[in-house]
Amino acid sequence: MSVIVPVYRVEHYLGACLDSILDQGFADFEVVAVDDASDDGSAAILAGYAARDNRVRVLTLPTNRGLGAARNAGLAAATGDYVWFVDSDDWLTEGTLEAVAKRLAETDADLLITGFARVFPDGRIRHSPVTGAGPAPAAFRLAELPGLIKLLHIACNKVIRRQLLVELGLAFRPGWYEDVAFSLPLMIAADRITLLDRYSYGYRQRDTGSITRTVSDRHFDVFDQWGFVFHFIDDRQAEELRAPLFARAVWHQLQVLNHSARVPRPRRREFFGRLVDFYRAERPAGGYEFPHGDEGVKQRLVARNAFLLFEALRAGRRMQTQAARRVAPPRQRDTTKPPVPDAVP
The missing domain is CATH 3.90.550.10 (Spore Coat Polysaccharide Biosynthesis Protein SpsA; Chain A)
Structure with missing residues (x-):
């Protein structure tokens, strides 16, 4: 090995x-x-x-x-x-x-x-x-x-x-x-x-040092990486996997857009537009069932190309989350597994 x-x-x-x-x-x-x-x-x-x-x-x-x-x-x-x-x-x-x-x-x-x-x-x-x-x-x-x-x-x-x-x-x-x-x-x-x-x-x-906490235009790379996956599906004729992979791709791209420290604010509309293009190009021909809950609502807004409604929903959910955090009890550490190896100070 x-x-x-x-x-x-x-x-x-x-x-x-x-x-x-x-x-x-x-x-x-x-x-x-x-x-x-x-x-x-x-x-x-x-x-x-x-x-x-x-x-x-x-x-x-x-x-x-x-x-x-x-x-x-x-x-x-x-x-x-x-x-x-x-x-x-x-x-x-x-x-x-x-x-x-x-x-x-x-x-x-x-x-x-x-x-x-x-x-x-x-x-x-x-x-x-x-x-x-x-x-x-x-x-x-x-x-x-x-x-x-x-x-x-x-x-x-x-x-x-x-x-x-x-x-x-x-x-x-x-x-x-x-x-x-x-x-x-x-x-x-x-x-x-x-x-x-x-x-x-x-x-x-x-x-620090993680792309998940870095505001950058490079988050647009997510579309090229997922595009490669769907070209791979087409090349291998793996159509039975298109629907679950499509669901995961749209979920992932929405995760990137929803994160406050990834896509630069002036380019959020453009990112949303790329997501809409991906959605329309790769949606399974046999149809696609939206997930339940908030995720389904967000995906319906993508399908409708409703950026302003999407941003309004996101702002409302962030306010709810911030309010919940203010009243939540402190998190407890999970000590049931081996500890983190010490880094050199």
């Missing part, structure tokens, strides 16, 4: 990430660490680990190329039968590699999807178990369990047969939201998917 770790400006977290991988009881793996021209102390940390442990190989990119390109460079250098992309501010929980290897041996899967947890700076832990997709056989295709489409589409909870990626020619595309155009085509194409019902991956949520 090859564990690919892209590295950029993570000197405070990198050691904890690498320790969580190298200290596993299972040892038949390599770590391909890709230094994406990081300008902090990450390079020295990587050099120290490579000198102490021959399972660690370091690739150094001459210029900063971004997360997707760094992952692609690691993939090109990987030699394992399976690859796992682990972000360098995250970690694997104890016993994970052994559990993954056992499950792969039992199922001969092309793709293993494991549970993970988002861990917040205030100590909150939000678990994302794979059981949320519904009951699953040992190995299956996505059309047999379309509920997987509703889970968070990240690359980091997926262990992938490397030969499948070679055959598909699938790599991370440039731009933000690159996991959408990687994970979903991968799930569509895999003949044998298996699930590992285990909290295996700690997904650190940082207050």
Whole structure:
């Protein structure tokens, strides 16, 4: 197995990430660490680990190329039968590699999807178990369990047969939201998917440095990434998956627009217009049933191209949320799972 770790400006977290991988009881793996021209102390940390442990190989990119390109460079250098992309501010929980290897041996899967947890700076832990997709056989295709489409589409909870990626020619595309155009085509194409019902991956949520908290025009990239997914559906004639993928795409694009720290205010109408264009171009020919509740109301406004009504609804919901927060009791920490690995101060 090859564990690919892209590295950029993570000197405070990198050691904890690498320790969580190298200290596993299972040892038949390599770590391909890709230094994406990081300008902090990450390079020295990587050099120290490579000198102490021959399972660690370091690739150094001459210029900063971004997360997707760094992952692609690691993939090109990987030699394992399976690859796992682990972000360098995250970690694997104890016993994970052994559990993954056992499950792969039992199922001969092309793709293993494991549970993970988002861990917040205030100590909150939000678990994302794979059981949320519904009951699953040992190995299956996505059309047999379309509920997987509703889970968070990240690359980091997926262990992938490397030969499948070679055959598909699938790599991370440039731009933000690159996991959408990687994970979903991968799930569509895999003949044998298996699930590992285990909290295996700690997904650190940082207050800074995340695209989810960055106001930028680059959030428009979400349309290109989802467009690639629907071209993939057309190329593989996977029409049975169009409706659930369409529902998820519209939900995701609305999530981006609804977030107060993503789309610049002067370009919100334009973003809404792009969403309307996507909705009309990719809506399933056999019809589409709107979801219930607020989500269904918002999607009906998209279908009608009713931007001003959409903005009025959003403003009203934000006022309700702010009022509810003022009277809500303090959140309690979830202490039922292993703690977050300490970052270097």
